Amino acid sequence: MAELTYRDAVARGIAQEMRRDENVVFLGEDVAKAGGVFKATVGLYEEFGGKRVRDTPISEQAILGAAMGAAMTGLRPIAEIMFSDFLAVCFDYIANEFPKSRYMTNGQVKCPLVVRTGNGAGSRFGAQHSQSVENWAMMIPGLKVVAPSTPLDVVGLLAASIRDEDPVIFFEHKSLYATKGEVPDGEIVDQLGKAKIVRPGKDATIVALALMVPRALAAAEKLQKEFGIDAEVIDVRSLVPLDTQTILGSLVKTGRLFTVEENPRLCGWGAEIASIAADECFWDLDGPIVRITTPHIPLPAADNLEDIVLPTPDRIAERVRRTLGA
């Protein structure tokens, strides 16, 4: 058992799978010799060599296209798109190619690949390098979408994603790279499509993802301490497949549902979960479903502004308290 950063967990997860399976290859900008601009892939080039760990030109379409062609014909590529904002320059592969090829060909073509990308705010980088865009992927049929919140989940979900036969978009949160957590020795393989109750509770269900998970937990502590509200916190972990059983099961227990989204408001994943709950669990709800999101605005660069746009533990706690009328 070792304490690992979220950043190092990325390299650990990739290395674990590259050791196991020769068909796993890795490409991206500055990922090999330089170990990645977030230093999340340090050591892979040294261990696996330039044939398996490859630097590319600044050609995101070529990166994802090449990953797809290789995946179709027998490899299991991992492609890095440095910042998730840049998914926009290669979005055709995300939206039209990866997710549709199996269906359109009536199952002839497979696409087992992983796109890893740095997601989320907190670095004061401004509107084009800070977005939380997991809903860009969630809305596309045929993709799987994963976003871990801990080093352990990074390793286990990355391994599961690499072994998965479908294209997986894997969102790493930039503001979590420096965080640490215990990770057991030996092989770790998790399962996609399983949410985790990270804090049991009975009064309200708070559903969160990635950086919002520790914030939701902090909010829950505050709610408990200051208002005696016992909130259950769920880490969604995987948006597709979506573990509605765990989420709706919790809601049935608590009667109240909150989502905490870093993505801007409109059409966020929380809206999807809210709509499922409002349909399937309407009679179990004791009050409104409330979404706590980043406002529907581009992200400001300035630190003081960036700090207040994202949901904070205080804002989360306050909104839950107010809604519960406590």
Next chain:
Amino acid sequence: MAELTYRDAVARGIAQEMRRDENVVFLGEDVAKAGGVFKATVGLYEEFGGKRVRDTPISEQAILGAAMGAAMTGLRPIAEIMFSDFLAVCFDYIANEFPKSRYMTNGQVKCPLVVRTGNGAGSRFGAQHSQSVENWAMMIPGLKVVAPSTPLDVVGLLAASIRDEDPVIFFEHKSLYATKGEVPDGEIVDQLGKAKIVRPGKDATIVALALMVPRALAAAEKLQKEFGIDAEVIDVRSLVPLDTQTILGSLVKTGRLFTVEENPRLCGWGAEIASIAADECFWDLDGPIVRITTPHIPLPAADNLEDIVLPTPDRIAERVRRTLGA
């Protein structure tokens, strides 16, 4: 007053604005000499000449980038992206450039442009030429998003979009191009952000967009005739700004909310509306909020399959009836 097709309404709307304002220019693939692949822009090249109505290479990024640069510096460009699926090859402009420039520059830069695009299914074109992707635009802060269902709305909303100071993504439904409707003579200018109650009713609210509007209306007729259910049908028309007053006002009256979405299920615009209603009108709801959508799958090409994936009047009516327990 003339009867016009939805297709001809496009050219009418553009021509109206080009006559009024010299700064309105139009570019796209095969839009000028050939009048567009959907023949929606026939006659513009002849009337306004090759300086204002321009054919481009197959370079969607150049098309949208050029539109933006021109808009920033004084023109009011209209750009055509032939099929909305192709927004994926120029998505950086949609997601990262148009909508963020004003904010990032603290209001120094403006971006008054319109992207017109053919959206939606019904042509048996298969998964890469049939998508309904209005949520790709709705989820991006800083854009406005419009999708008319009638020839009259095409003219009026197109004019309003061209005059708008913000970037507007304008979704024309391919399966509506051949439909007809009355359009008064003279200048027509509508307003963005206004939904329309296209059928008043008291038992349930059905919210629909574009091709789903006539289908929701047909479903409402069926519900009335066969089950005595009096449904109110709302044509959303503009997703951003969103006319929540009209939608929630109707819901408060009927107590029941249904959305009819052509886009695949996850993170569709109906989810957003459902989540707003489940928060703000929870105590007004008499039962579950139900979303009727295309299943979360790529679109099949075959006519019999394509016909059953989209919400049909029968499916809509049946779902409403069942939910109301009639």
Next chain:
Amino acid sequence: MNAPGKPVKNDDIGLDTRMELYRVQVEIRDFEKRAFDLFLQNLVKGTSHLSLGQEAVAAGFAVAMKPGDKSFCTYRGHAHTLARGVEMEKVLGELMQRDNGLMRGKGGSMHLTSVEHGVMGSYAIIGAHLPIACGSAWRAQYLGQDDVSVCFFGDGTTNIGAFHEALNFAVVWKLPVVFVCENNLYMEYTPIGDVTAVEHPAADRASAYGLERIIVDGNDADAVYRVAQAAFAKARAGEGPSLIECMTYRHSGHSRADPAKYRPPGELEEWMKRDPIKVYKQRLADFGVPQADVDAIDQQTKEKVEAATEACKAAPIPPVEIMTTDVYADGGWAWRN
């Protein structure tokens, strides 16, 4: 097969191969004509993009390919798919959106795919498949397999970003991929010359990637075959990609909706004089192939097209159940539990 008693000069290609080149071109020609007829009868659904007039490109490359080589095509992909030996009935079935189609009607005419024949897909978003072909070639290089990935696209496709990214990428990684531009002078309705900075949209860009400038007569299957062989040999020798521009012309409109009125008068007629089938019939005659051998191929092809048509007309439409299959690898479409 050899033309009996006629020693042939300059025959680097060989008569067996020539007969195959002819057969493939005729098969495409007859198939496409039938597809057009069936479209007029409303039996071919959706859209469809014919290669009438461009058969020599498809034939020349496909006949030069080996089993295991991969083809990446566009929406204008009937020709390339048939040329790799895919059953006519399955291709036509897909155009007619029947259950016997290559993809049981789920993909449609723009997405013809037959992995078992190396046809790795037909892509309908301009330019997308050039990087994908790079990936397939990368796999071959990485695994030490000696197949070549061949990527077909049109003149208009050279102006989209993915073209540029793929070419640079392929050269830098020295990939066994061959990029084939079928320059038929038009995008959909706009002449390529109106929107391109150089005369030869592919070949005049080759030097931007350190590649040789290659232009070939795309209406002469022999010329295409030779250039294909050279490019494949280069790729298999580990010497990297090629970019080949084939000059050709489509006899019909861009797609089923297009009467092609934008053509200057006389242009089609000029090109009809150089119709690839006509060119090749003459070639066979020059090499002394008896007319009867040619007629036999014509006849067999007619019968094949007839049989495929009948089979497809009789085939059922796809069953509703397949609507939701094969979204994910588990065979289904579940996005939730």
Next chain:
Amino acid sequence: MNAPGKPVKNDDIGLDTRMELYRVQVEIRDFEKRAFDLFLQNLVKGTSHLSLGQEAVAAGFAVAMKPGDKSFCTYRGHAHTLARGVEMEKVLGELMQRDNGLMRGKGGSMHLTSVEHGVMGSYAIIGAHLPIACGSAWRAQYLGQDDVSVCFFGDGTTNIGAFHEALNFAVVWKLPVVFVCENNLYMEYTPIGDVTAVEHPAADRASAYGLERIIVDGNDADAVYRVAQAAFAKARAGEGPSLIECMTYRHSGHSRADPAKYRPPGELEEWMKRDPIKVYKQRLADFGVPQADVDAIDQQTKEKVEAATEACKAAPIPPVEIMTTDVYADGGWAWRN
């Protein structure tokens, strides 16, 4: 200003302009050094990309521009923004994310924009601004205005699709746009030669768009100035775009996070010998400019940097209210009623 009593040969540029070229370079140099110091003190927030070593490119182009000409920059845009005359305090304020910043801290160092100076934005997604610059040039052409749109980008940017689309588009429409590639030999950490099919990533692509191959010494402001003037004259004459590759080198890492360990030993030292400021000091001496005049500029610049630093340190942080302003043209952010 003229060097008194010294007739100067070969002075097509003129001493006034030369002094301005020097002043701009020194201003950038001193500003960037200060920005780096302030970053070490944690007063410059977020990221920041310095142009130390690349000053001659910014100066040469900006001094050749006329009021009304438009600049389109990247995240590495401090230099180009200052060179157009934007107040140092405002630029530094933005880097320090203060309320006195050019965009009041809302944009940050990667998005410097000053429309009143013709700085139409700094773009942080590689390649995006090349098509945007085309649009600005199209506006000038359409309205008959005679300004030029100048677009700066790095060597690494030549491998992304938007580069290709913009170049072709600009040539076909004959737009008054000038594309300036600052080849500093590296992307972020990867040498450009490792990932590019040709030696000169921009210039060796020029012929793909029918353009002249232009390479200039990017460390010599005079050379840059001359090439800029020629390109602008061509653009204003309605003769279309130019693509210019400036060979230069950044003395610091890619961004504040980068110690630039990937450099081969000695490379930096070699380039330091050709440091643009050093080159230009010598140039002025050759032209007989008295040392005192040079010193005066150095001194004034130091004072300017000092004053800007103090002003920014004293400036307040942005008020919370502006978080939601200017999302839409009505000044607010309402997406619903």
